[in-house]
Amino acid sequence: MSMMDSQRMQRLREFARPDRVFDFMAPAESPVDVRHGPILYLEDVSVSFDGFKAIDNLNLTIDDGELRCIIGPNGAGKTTMMDIITGKTRPDRGQAWFGSRHNLLQMDEPQIANLGIGRKFQKPTVFEALSVNANLELAMAGDRRVWKTLLARLDHEGRERIDEVMEIIGLSGERDRLAGVLSHGQKQWLEIGMLLMQRPRLLLVDEPVAGMTEPEMHRTAELMTRLAGQQSVVVVEHDMGFVRSIARTVTVLHQGSVLAEGSMDEVANDPKVIDVYLGGDESSDVREGT
């Protein structure tokens, strides 16, 4: 790992010391009620596209502050599951609750986002025509109404938050560059940075390390681990080495429903899981990266 990277890692550790809660990282005031149960609760969710069942009786529970990894072969329905949670896709059947008070199926994307669910897309999606700085500014938690947005000014506190996040994602030197000219890995980080600016209660992260270099991957793993506790984090990833390095509980999705759930070792030795990963034409071995 280069000098720069280890410095950054150091900074990251500093920034996310478990004994210290940075208020700017703490989720924004959220009305989500988690006193009596999980932060995310999916029950018997099904959705089909033109007769094809992409999600089939899916049940999933995420506890407050948990870090959950979700794995599964291509087409297992991982991204579709995130689409349902964030309001992009309406399921045909089932329930989806955020805390015990908010029925996600009655809300649309901005409402869900403002309630505190942040999402990173599978394909890194940043605003390419805007600077790194502007990308983070737009994502910053705040009043999203049209008139307020028109009159919004970046205050001192906001600038500091942007600076901090920029430091964490290692893009301080790229502040004024357009997001479109960043490398693939940098775009991934910028998108993660945008999530941090949003200060969500629940982060849904779809394939965060795709296209990242080894050190970048380490930093991402570190960040995900540190975030959990303050936020709940759901990570979808194909890279088994990465999953193993952060996983506490792993859920295996297959053909739209949960195939197995447990610690990494438990699921890796589950015959059903081995069958799915080795039996199909899926090349990646769930046991690799040990």
Place this chain on the structure above:
Amino acid sequence: MSLATMFKRNSLLDERSTWITSVVLIVGMLAVVVLHALPTDHAWHLNGSVVSLLGKYLTYMLLALAVDLIWGYLGILSLGHGAFFALGGYAMGLYLTAQQAPLAPWQAVMAHFPVAALAVILAPGLLALVFGWLAFRSRVTGVYFSIITQALTFALMLAFNRNEMAMGGSTGLTRFDELLGFALAGEGMTVALFVASGVAVLLAFWGCKAVTRSRLGRVCMATRDAEARVRFIGYRVEHVKLAVFVLSAMIAGVAGALYVPQVGIINPSTFAPLFSIEVVVWVALGGRATLYGALLGALVVNYLKTVLTGVMPDAWLFLLGGLFVVVTMFLPQGVAGLMAHLRRRREVTA
């Protein structure tokens, strides 16, 4: 503090292009007024009809600005902005005819200037509000949106052609006498309308600049490039689109209102789908998402049109089509993009 640094400090004018555009507009306007004031036998004298023509160009530039605001920054291609322009024009036309004899009893109320001025803004604004609310709420985007805007302006053209509308049918509204108590035919009025148009362009340019430079403006560009992402960040995209669309329609309405007294007529042909498409060509040629590109494009294309329709009237449409093809293929950023490119090259070699 020098004038230049003062301008630079002003957040509205801290971009060089904004600064240059403002100066060019102001100097150009003053020059026209001064040249017009020269004695008629002076070699440089500009006569009233030229001033009127330039005033008409200014209203087209204002319309182009409105289109660039939503197309350039928000990615919404309206092929029906002529409708908002025409509505503003009809509101002004009703005011002017109501000075003598309104075509229908209800139009008598339009004889009051404040009412008419309100109608100039509200008629296009309300249409845009209702139309935009329906379209953006059901997430109609891209080419589908463009097509329904064409349908909108076409439908309005048919409606305004009908005599039952009491809008003058296919002849439209014409034979205007006075505006605010002053004769429209007077030389002073020509200059006043020209200056009013120029001031409107300048104010709208600054206003649009302020919007596009605000955080809302960046949300617009973000929506243009990655709409879903903007939603997942928590912005209500349909509200943003609606607000900017309505603003754009209102600017177009003001442009139409300034256009009518200068050309002396408004008729359903302003609703013609082809006119709205022409406006888009001006903006494409000048360059999207710069604002000054739209101003430049509207001026250049309309000047060419005036010159060429005089020489060979039949060739104009072919030339316009040709221009559009050339620009889309070779100058996707329009003339403004070309200039920026040349400037960057010069800076690199220097």
